[in-house]
Amino acid sequence: MLDIRDATRIFGRKAAVDHVSFRIDGPAFVGIIGRSGAGKSTLLRMMNGLTPATSGRILVEGRDVAALTGAAARQWQSQCAMIFQQFNLVPRMDVVSNVLHGILNRRGTLQTVLNLWPRGDILRALEILDRLGIAEQAPKRAEALSGGQQQRVAIARALMQDPRIILADEPIASLDPMNAQIVMDTLRRINVEDGRMVIANLHTLDTARRYCDRVIGMRDGRVVFDGLPSQLTTGVARDIYGADADFNESATSTAMPTDTSADVEYAARMLA
Numbered sequence: 568m569l570d571i572r573d574a575t576r577i578f579g580r581k582a583a584v585d586h587v588s589f590r591i592d593g594p595a596f597v598g599i600i601g602r603s604g605a606g607k608s609t610l611l612r613m614m615n616g617l618t619p620a621t622s623g624r625i626l627v628e629g630r631d632v633a634a635l636t637g638a639a640a641r642q643w644q645s646q647c648a649m650i651f652q653q654f655n656l657v658p659r660m661d662v663v664s665n666v667l668h669g670i671l672n673r674r675g676t677l678q679t680v681l682n683l684w685p686r687g688d689i690l691r692a693l694e695i696l697d698r699l700g701i702a703e704q705a706p707k708r709a710e711a712l713s714g715g716q717q718q719r720v721a722i723a724r725a726l727m728q729d730p731r732i733i734l735a736d737e738p739i740a741s742l743d744p745m746n747a748q749i750v751m752d753t754l755r756r757i758n759v760e761d762g763r764m765v766i767a768n769l770h771t772l773d774t775a776r777r778y779c780d781r782v783i784g785m786r787d788g789r790v791v792f793d794g795l796p797s798q799l800t801t802g803v804a805r806d807i808y809g810a811d812a813d814f815n816e817s818a819t820s821t822a823m824p825t826d827t828s829a830d831v832e833y834a835a836r837m838l839a
């Protein structure tokens with residue numbers, strides 16, 4: 568379904584993404600790992616057109632989405648939702664309006680300015696929030712929510728687009744372990760229950776091992792590992808991260824400590 572061929576992005580004289588090729592058939596959960604600057608974000612942004620490719624092709628069912636412009640590019644972006652580390656919500660706006668913003672580009676300017684939404688869209692936004700366990704937060708301002716709740720609102724906004732692919736750029740890097748687990752469980756549920764492909768840049772190995780069907784390791788813009796989580800040994804990880812012999816992978820751990828936050832009950836339900 569997604570076939571990346573020789574995708575390259577050059578900034579100045581540096582190749583941030585350097586002749587990357589891989590193919591994903593079907594709705595897999597794929598993790599991309601690598602040290603800071605390896606090219607993970609640039610690759611993700613190339614997939615949905617936020618960063619144009621310098622060369623190469625990104626084929627989705629045979630169509631090169633890297634070559635799209637104008638309305639066709641925007642239409643592809645709506646099928647390929649993106650989630651960011653910093654959530655990218657409108658902080659002073661209520662949660663349900665933030666979710667409705669997922670379909671902003673399908674609406675007229677006047678409706679948008681007046682913040683008028685069809686009843687059907689509002690009900691769908693509330694349904695999605697309910698599914699993600701945060702329906703009771705709908706009337707609150709986004710800025711009043713915890714980081715984990717805000718990331719779930721961002722996921723709800725992505726789902727509002729009804730995307731085929733969800734691209735998550737370090738979705739849990741700003742969260743404590745409990746919320747990180749809730750957000751990853753949520754993404755996994757969407758992947759399994761809806762059959763949507765999820766590609767997530769992850770900064771911790773244990774998360775990649777635990778949630779992904781497949782892991783791609785990047786180093787200096789290139790793919791240096793592409794395999795199953797079980798093949799991601801400490802030696803392989805050391806190679807991906809370019810770390811020396813005293814590489815300690817527990818430093819990249821998000822293991823969950825005992826915690827009694829308000830989200831524990833929801834986490835327990837998700838994990839049951």
Ligand SMILES: Nc1ncnc2c1ncn2[C@@H]1O[C@H](COP(=O)(O)OP(=O)(O)OP(=O)(O)O)[C@@H](O)[C@H]1O
Nearest residue numbers: 578581582583601602603604605606607608609610
């Ligand atoms: N807009 C830009 N202009 C110039 N250089 C850029 C730009 N975006 C990324 N780069 C460079 O491209 C390289 C890859 O960056 P990228 O953000 O894709 O890496 P990353 O693996 O996602 O790192 P991190 O985990 O720190 O986000 C880096 O050297 C970065 O400085």
